[in-house]
Structure formats: structure tokens, C-alpha cells
Amino acid sequence: MSPPVPAPPDVPGRPPLTARRGALRLTALRLTALGPAARRDPVIAAGAVIVGLIVAVAVLAPLLAPFPGDAGSAVHPADALQAPSLHHLFGTDQVGRDVFSRVLYGARVSPLVALFVLLIAGLIGVPLGVAAGYFGGVTDEVIMRVTDVFLAFPSLLLALAFAAVVQPATLTSLTIAIAVTWWPWYARLIRGQAASVAGRPYVEACTALGLPRWRILLRHVLPNSLTPLIVQVSLDAGGVILTSSALSFLGLGAQDPVPDWGLMIAEGENYFSTQWWVATFPGLAILLTALAFTLLGDGLRDLLDPRRLLLR
Amino acid sequence: MLRYPRVVRYAARRVALALVVVTGVVILTFVLADLVPGDPAATWAGPHASAAQLARARQYLGLNEPLPARIGRYFAGLATGNWGVSIHTRQPVLSDIGTAAPATIELVIAALIIAVLVGLPLGLAAARWPGGVLDNVVRVAAVLGVSMPVFWFALILQLLFAQRLHVLPVAGEYDPSLLFTHPLADRTQVPVLDALISGNWPMLGSTLEHLILPALVVAGYPAGLIARMTRAQVLDTLGETHVQMVRSLGFPERTVIGTFAMKLAWNPVASVLALVFAYSLVNTFLVESIFDWPGLGSYTAASVSTLDTPAILGVTLFIAVVYVLANLAVDLVQAALDPRVRLR
Numbered sequence: 001m002s003p004p005v006p007a008p009p010d011v012p013g014r015p016p017l018t019a020r021r022g023a024l025r026l027t028a029l030r031l032t033a034l035g036p037a038a039r040r041d042p043v044i045a046a047g048a049v050i051v052g053l054i055v056a057v058a059v060l061a062p063l064l065a066p067f068p069g070d071a072g073s074a075v076h077p078a079d080a081l082q083a084p085s086l087h088h089l090f091g092t093d094q095v096g097r098d099v100f101s102r103v104l105y106g107a108r109v110s111p112l113v114a115l116f117v118l119l120i121a122g123l124i125g126v127p128l129g130v131a132a133g134y135f136g137g138v139t140d141e142v143i144m145r146v147t148d149v150f151l152a153f154p155s156l157l158l159a160l161a162f163a164a165v166v167q168p169a170t171l172t173s174l175t176i177a178i179a180v181t182w183w184p185w186y187a188r189l190i191r192g193q194a195a196s197v198a199g200r201p202y203v204e205a206c207t208a209l210g211l212p213r214w215r216i217l218l219r220h221v222l223p224n225s226l227t228p229l230i231v232q233v234s235l236d237a238g239g240v241i242l243t244s245s246a247l248s249f250l251g252l253g254a255q256d257p258v259p260d261w262g263l264m265i266a267e268g269e270n271y272f273s274t275q276w277w278v279a280t281f282p283g284l285a286i287l288l289t290a291l292a293f294t295l296l297g298d299g300l301r302d303l304l305d306p307r308r309l310l311l312r
Numbered sequence: 313m314l315r316y317p318r319v320v321r322y323a324a325r326r327v328a329l330a331l332v333v334v335t336g337v338v339i340l341t342f343v344l345a346d347l348v349p350g351d352p353a354a355t356w357a358g359p360h361a362s363a364a365q366l367a368r369a370r371q372y373l374g375l376n377e378p379l380p381a382r383i384g385r386y387f388a389g390l391a392t393g394n395w396g397v398s399i400h401t402r403q404p405v406l407s408d409i410g411t412a413a414p415a416t417i418e419l420v421i422a423a424l425i426i427a428v429l430v431g432l433p434l435g436l437a438a439a440r441w442p443g444g445v446l447d448n449v450v451r452v453a454a455v456l457g458v459s460m461p462v463f464w465f466a467l468i469l470q471l472l473f474a475q476r477l478h479v480l481p482v483a484g485e486y487d488p489s490l491l492f493t494h495p496l497a498d499r500t501q502v503p504v505l506d507a508l509i510s511g512n513w514p515m516l517g518s519t520l521e522h523l524i525l526p527a528l529v530v531a532g533y534p535a536g537l538i539a540r541m542t543r544a545q546v547l548d549t550l551g552e553t554h555v556q557m558v559r560s561l562g563f564p565e566r567t568v569i570g571t572f573a574m575k576l577a578w579n580p581v582a583s584v585l586a587l588v589f590a591y592s593l594v595n596t597f598l599v600e601s602i603f604d605w606p607g608l609g610s611y612t613a614a615s616v617s618t619l620d621t622p623a624i625l626g627v628t629l630f631i632a633v634v635y636v637l638a639n640l641a642v643d644l645v646q647a648a649l650d651p652r653v654r655l656r
Binding site for chain 2: 238
């Protein structure tokens with residue numbers, strides 16, 4: 001059942017260029033195996049489909065939402081806190097905005113925060129990790145001790161502390177607070193990978209050929225170290241969405257007119273015992289989104305883990 | 313002979329590293345707090361303060377000093393047990409933490425007990441019949457537990473069990489009306505323990521009842537993680553030669569899993585416990601305010617809304633210390649449980 005496995009990239013004596021392409025091609029090939037794997041495993045398929053749906057909703061929100069204006073600061077006092085009906089599928093909130101429209105627009109908020117957090121964390125963590133793994137020595141020591149400082153804490157606590165001192169809270173401050181606590185994980189992950197790649201024969205061959213170090217680093221070590229990152233990023237997307245929603249719930253992120261799911265729950269909390277819909281639907285959206293990314297990440301891990309590939 | 317000094321050396325190294333970590337975080341937080349706009353003195357002095365009152369507040373809070381001096385003074389204070397004064401309670405931060413911490417730790421420990429009692433058997437059962445119905449249910453449940461926004465889950469459970477079904481209390485640590493008939497002897501600051509020690513059964517029942525919902529919410533994530541770790545570990549162990557030998561000797565499957573495979577599974581579960589202990593500690597932050605639980609979470613939530621930097625810093629430091637100690641304890645326990653684990 002396993003898809004065809006191309007020659008491993010690190011065969012001694014192979015030209016380095018092929019090695020680099022080989023690694024990327026191997027990753028790509030395993031990713032194309034996602035299709036068959038999804039057919040075999042409905043759970044992965046569900047994850048992939050939901051992630052696709054969320055992206056579609058985020059892109060098409062203005063077309064899908066029945067009341068696009070309600071995503072912002074619209075106020076309809078006459079319609080406040082109406083129960084779900086055909087007109088307002090998820091009911092209305094305390095100022096009469098359509099909860100369904102706001103939940104749809106919410107797909108543009110915390111998933112986007114997650115995207116930026118992961119991007120920033122990757123942009124900081126990957127170069128530092130590759131440098132630490134490839135150069136070793138003092139560079140490695142300094143970078144790894146700094147990551148130790150961050151990793152010694154639960155990241156939600158650090159993000160909370162940072163977001164709390166950075167006032168007034170905005171989506172930007174929230175994104176930065178989470179990204180600051182997230183990059184060390186990637187630096188760690190990439191460092192381990194880069195250190196093992198740096199010792200492989202094709203990298204030694206590059207060194208022997210007299211290629212400049214930056215070129216070896218950028219064209220050979222970096223691409224061959226990235227595969228585990230793909231898995232981690234998709235697993236983390238759910239975690240970042242949960243973290244950002246939690247911080248927004250505490251008032252440390254998005255502020256009122258923004259249709260952030262966490263903030264909507266905080267706003268609905270006051271009415272929850274009688275008007276359950278205001279907080280329930282945004283919560284379901286968070287759960288579904290985090291769930292989808294977790295399932296997808298799990299599936300990707302199974303696919304990209306070479307040991308698992310051989311076992312199947 | 314050499315065992316004892318090695319353990320001590322290891323512990324000392326870890327504590328030293330932790331000190332470096334804590335120092336780094338304090339400096340980072342101070343720098344961040346200094347960079348951004350927002351004036352704690354304004355909160356301290358109140359919304360209608362005059363310029364002179366504001367100036368006095370700034371003087372009192374030491375905000376006029378340069379940043380390095382403030383950081384230095386903070387560290388000097390830490391060493392002497394002066395963690396600063398909370399801006400919103402106007403009490404020393406350390407005594408505030410001392411008041412709030414027992415409730416939080418009670419909640420986390422109750423949650424972890426539930427998590428182990430639920431997660432471990434589920435993980436074992438999933439490993440016993442991999443690919444079966446139960447395995448898939450556990451897998452989905454575990455993923456659900458990991459993806460659940462706890463603050464939302466707390467609201468839903470509260471609505472369902474307390475406000476609609478009326479089977480469990482809505483909020484609080486115990487029923488305050490019981491204080492008149494069965495006063496609580498305050499010995500440990502933890503109502504459950506106090507009630508248990510003094511044989512105050514009605515109060516014990518009330519505290520346990522109040523503990524169920526918040527503990528269940530906090531237990532979700534660790535239970536899922538423990539179930540998955542146990543499953544993976546037991547499946548791994550089942551492939552090892554000594555287990556195969558036990559199996560080939562004709563021992564029943566129950567003994568193979570229950571006795572031989574599980575022994576090795578304890579280790580990762582223990583290490584995951586240290587991890588989720590800290591994670592759950594932070595999760596209580598999101599849950600406590602919903603259940604009116606008088607712990608660190610409610611304290612932090614109040615601190616956040618009042619720009620109470622000393623309090624936030626204090627709680628961060630406290631949790632950092634607890635986290636490091638929990639990790640250290642687990643490492644030592646692991647080494648004691650499994651001689652193959654080397655302390656480095």
C-alpha cells in the first residue's frame with residue numbers, strides 16, 4: 001500500500017544538488033500521498049476538508065454572511081439578543097448583530113493571527129536553529145541557552161504576561177506576544193535537524209568542493225532540515241488559535257467591533273445562562289478549527305515520518 | 313557510592329538553569345513593560361487623581377527611576393521576600409499569591425487525578441485492541457480534549473449541569489451557608505483537606521461537589537494527552553523482546569499488558585504529568601473566573617484588567633518556580649523508577 005519511495009537523499013557520493021532536490025521531492029511525494037492516505041483514514045480526510053472549508057469561509061465571508069455589516073461596529077438595538085431563527089441562524093448578540101455573520105467573519109481573525117504567529121516564529125526560529133545546528137560551538141551555545149529561557153515556561157503563561165504588559169491590547173500586540181513565545185520551539189526543532197544534516201556525507205562533499213559556507217547553509221542544510229517543521233506548524237496552528245482565543249477572551253487581544261471568536265465568547269459570557277447562543281457558536285468555531293488543524297497535523301506527521309512510511 | 317552526589321549535582325544544575333531562566337523572564341518583562349504606553353500609576357491613583365497625586369503614586373511605585381535601577385531593586389526585593397505591591401489589591405504580591413495559590417493547586421491536583429484515572433485506562437484499552445472501536449473513540453476524544461477551548465467548555469458544562477440540570481453547584485469553592493452550621497477549621501487553606509482532616513462531612517461533600525466541574529474542565533487536555541502517550545508507549549513496548557517472551561511463555565494478554573508493558577509506560581506518563589501540571593496551572597487562569605474559584609487565575613484576571621504589572625510578574629515567577637520544581641521532581645522520580653534513565 002505504501003507509495004513508491006525514491007532513493008534516499010543522503011546516498012554517499014551523490015552530487016549535492018540532487019541531494020537537495022531529492023529531499024524536497026521526497027517531501028512533495030509524501031505530501032501527494034495525502035490523497036490516498038485520506039481515503040484510507042477518514043479522520044485525516046475530515047481534517048483536510050474542514051481546514052479547506054475554513055479557508056474558503058475566510059475568503060468568501062462577504063459573500064456568505066447574510067449581514068456583512070454586522071462584522072463591524074453595526075448596532076441594531078431593536079434586534080438585541082434574539083434566539084436563533086431562520087432569519088438569524090445563530091441568533092443575535094447584545095447589540096443586535098447577527099452572530100452567524102460574525103462567526104463567519106471570525107474565520108478571518110484568529111486563523112490569520114495564527115498564520116502570522118507561525119510565520120514570525122518561523123522567520124525567527126528557522127534561521128537561528130539552522131545557524132546553531134550548522135555552526136555549532138559558541139553560536140549554538142548562545143542560541144540554545146536563550147531558547148532554554150523561553151522553553152522553561154508554559155507558552156500560554158509567557159504570552160499572557162507579555163500581552164498583559166503590552167497595553168492597550170490589539171490584535172498586533174497579541175500576535176507579537178504569542179510569536180515571541182513560539183519561535184524557540186522551531187529553533188530547537190530545526191537545530192536538531194540541521195545538526196544531523198550538517199554531518200552527512202553530501203554536506204561534507206560540498207565543504208570539500210570548496211563551496212562557501214553560506215551557500216551550503218542556504219542551499220543544502222536548510223532545505224533538508226525543513227520537513228519536520230511542516231508537521232509541527234500544522235499541529236501548532238490549532239494551538240495558536242486556542243492561545244489567541246484564550247487571550248482575547250481575557251481581554252488581551254481583539255477589542256470590541258472585531259469579530260474574534262474568543263472575544264465573542266467573553267461578550268456572550270454575561271448573557272450565557274439565558275442567551276446561550278451568543279457564546280456557544282463562536283466556541284464551536286474555535287473547537288472545529290483547532291480540531292481540524294490537529295487532525296491534519298497528525299495525518300501529516302504519519303505521512304512525513306520516514307519510519308512510519310517504511311512500516312506501512 | 314557515587315549516586316548521591318550525582319543526583320545533587322544534577323538538581324543543582326537544574327536549579328541554576330532555572331534561576332537564569334527566571335532572571336531572563338523578569339528582565340524581558342520589565343523591558344517590555346517599559347517600552348509600551350500605559351501608566352500603572354494612573355491605575356493606582358484612580359481615575360480622578362490630580363497631577364500631584366499621580367506624581368506621588370509614581371514616586372511610591374518607583375516608576376521615576378531608570379529601568380536598570382528598577383530591575384535591580386526588583387531582584388533585591390525577590391531575594392528578601394518583597395515581591396512588590398499589587399496595584400489592585402494594594403497588598404504585598406507575595407502574600408496575595410500565598411492566599412490564592414492553594415485554591416489553584418487544589419484544582420490542578422484534582423484535575424490531574426481525574427486525568428490519570430481516565431486517561432491511563434483508556435490508553436491501555438486502546439493499546440490492547442489497536443484499530444478497534446474503542447481505539448478510534450479514544451483517538452477522537454483525545455484530539456477533542458487537545459482542541460477544546462477550555463474557557464468555552466467551562467461555560468457549556470456550567471450551563472448544562474448547574475443551570476439547566478441543577479445537579480451541580482454553579483460556582484465557588486463550597487456552599488457558604490454551611491459555614492453557619494459546620495464552620496470550616498482553617499488549617500491548610502485548602503477547604504477539601506480542612507474538611508477531611510476535621511471530619512466535617514457535610515462540608516467535605518459540598519467542597520467535592522464544587523470541585524467536580526472546574527476539575528473536569530481542566531482535566532480534559534491532560535486526560536487526552538495521557539491516553540495518547542500511554543497508548544503509544546504500550547504499543548512500542550509490546551514489540552520489545554522481553555514482552556514477546558512473556559507472551560510466548562503463555563501469559564494471558566491481561567498480564568502481558570497490565571504487568572509488563574505498563575511498567576515501562578509509567579515513565580512517559582510521569583514526564584507528561586510534569587508538563588501538563590504547568591499547562592493546567594495556566595489553564596486554570598481561564599477557568600477560575602468562570603467558576604468564581606478564588607485562586608491565582610481570578611487574581612491574574614483582575615491584575616490584567618488593572619495593568620497590575622507587579623502582580624502579573626509575581627504570578628509568572630511563582631508559576632515558573634513551581635514548573636521548574638515539578639520538572640525536577642519528575643526527573644528524579646523517573647530516574648528512581650527506571651534505572652536506564654541517566655541524569656545528566
